Amino acid sequence: MLAPYFPSINPERFACVHRIFGASNAARMLQQIPVEQRRQAADAIALEAYWRVQDPVYGSVGVISMLQREISVAQRELAETQAQVSMYTAQVQSQSNQITQVQYLVDNAHLIPNQPPIHGLCQPPDIP
Template identity: 50%
Template sequence: MSSRCAACKNQTRKCSSDCIFFPYFPANDPQRFACVHRIYGGSNVGKMLQQIPPYLREQAANTLYFEAQRRIQDPVYGCTGIISKLYEQINNTEIALAHIQTQIACLKLQVPQEKAESNFNVLRAQSSGTTEFQWQSQVCWFN
């Protein structure tokens, strides 16, 4: 290896060829390991990475970095603060969607009523020449 990874530089040690940190904490981004080290500790991060399958290590290193950044920015809530804000946004969006769906349903109900009222007005206008309606009354008896 030509250079040490950020973890080995931070801990002032020689970076071996099988260094668990080398693929995930490059030397050109020392802040990445510094964040993770500050929250979790270097040896704990190394142990976590060794305990998971190699194909998941990059995702785990990215997750540890993201969570460490959030914990540094918001020591009280960390990632939970972001999750809470997202749940709040989802809830507000669902409420807005329900409101809009209700408005659409009300408008759909009003359109047929308006059509019926306009048809009634047309019939009334057509019959306005007649002053009185006369209905034939028939009584039907059923056995």
């Protein structure tokens, strides 16, 4: 039953399955699965057994916890980046308004009599 899915070329793989599930349990699990899915099931059982040998306390649950932490980090980073996008969107919009207003002033400058600027080039002289 197990031989086609655990070839003797990779005895370590079967050793893990044997140690964690026991050969008869593993065979029974595969037997309850449609033939066309047994290869995937055998691979998944071998992976689970491998992780439990590597980490006898948490096994595949340890891998899952690690991935969940990775997801949390990615989601937090995404939220921060989305906040940055919102901030920039507002900044771009505000600058666009500013440009439109200033451009309007420039376009209509000929309607206003020449006068010194209110701010800008004219600075009060330094007091010695």
